[in-house]
Amino acid sequence: MPSIQSPCISVCDIDPATGLCVGCARSLAEIVAWSSYSDAERAAVMEQLPARFHRLDGLKPEPDHELGRERN
Template identity: 55%
Template sequence: MSQDTPCIAVCMIDPKTKLCFGCGRTLPEIARWGRMSADERLALMDGLAARMHDAGLAAMGRRRD
């Protein structure tokens, strides 16, 4: 199972959109992340850039480990 994550360690939630400024996930999605299947995580990650764009939030780029 993949441990890939969209987290870039900028963990701040936008009060208007309820999305994390760093990764674009909601708090419930972040909380469930470890229990999601690899397919669920990949599907969510595939839509994060569009979600951030639609919310008017600038994507900050992925952290490289």
């Protein structure tokens, strides 16, 4: 049994712009195949996750800094 565990955090939502899960940054194909991946395959995906999360974060809209301010 492979020793590298799934990066899933149970926030399963595929971003339509990237095709990546917003919770774990894996593609749907990787999620489906994860249980059959070898440790080497899992490690290769895990190595890519930080860059993928950075990509997902770059797509988030900027917060509305006007919220919470009093109107004149």
